[in-house]
Amino acid sequence: MTVDLDRAVEAILMVADEPQSPVSIATALDTPVATVRKAIERLVADYDGVSEGAIERGFELREIGGGWRVYVRAAYDDLVNEFVHTNNPSKLSQAALETLSVIAYKQPISRGMIASIRAVNVDSVVRTLLGRGLITEVTTDGETGAILYGTTDLLLSHLGINSLDELPPISPLLDDGAKGFDGDLR
Structure with a gap:
């Protein structure tokens, strides 16, 4: 089975509850670190809406402490906070x-x-x-x-x-x- 690298990196980052380093992701996917870094760059551009045909998402990838993690985009913090507290x-x-x-x-x-x-x-x-x-x-x-x-x-x-x-x-x-x-x- 062939796995799309960008989607595989995305899947790992979506379930990770701590920032993941490119090295740990590369190890998990048995892929070179440089290749994982490029996949992360593409995901950041996609989520930020700068890739061709992409729209800015309500979430973003942030690099924190040498690792990457999915976060709610700052513009939606209040809305998500209200949703979480009322639901x-x-x-x-x-x-x-x-x-x-x-x-x-x-x-x-x-x-x-x-x-x-x-x-x-x-x-x-x-x-x-x-x-x-x-x-x-x-x-x-x-x-x-x-x-x-x-x-x-x-x-x-x-x-x-x-x-x-x-x-x-x-x-x-x-x-x-x-x-x-x-x-x-x-």
Whole structure:
């Protein structure tokens, strides 16, 4: 079966929840990195509407921290934000609440660190929390390039607090006051 390279790169980027480097995409597709870079350039031009016959899409490819990821085009941020908040059920699963708690107390924190603390895969939960606007990408780790997450003002609003300093101390809730955490606790 012959696969269209541009569509294959596009498919990988559509499901990736972290920026993907051209090297990782090339490895996954068993294709030279230079060929993948050209495919990414064509996709960027296509999505931006600069390719012949193309129209600007509601999403774009952005290079972040040495990798590429699909994002909502800035012009549609408010519309998508409103859609997500009005069309998603307001209840969170137990897994989402646990993950949100880890992020609130440990931010900024990477997905890998969250998974290490919770001892489960948190990819879909983090996507849900991002989609609901309860967490956001704060920065990237200078050493690893991992995206670091933090909570948003929307979460504070839902909790009815003005700052994270108003969160209850976590220590009384844990046997030894530090189980699953390291460093300074609130």
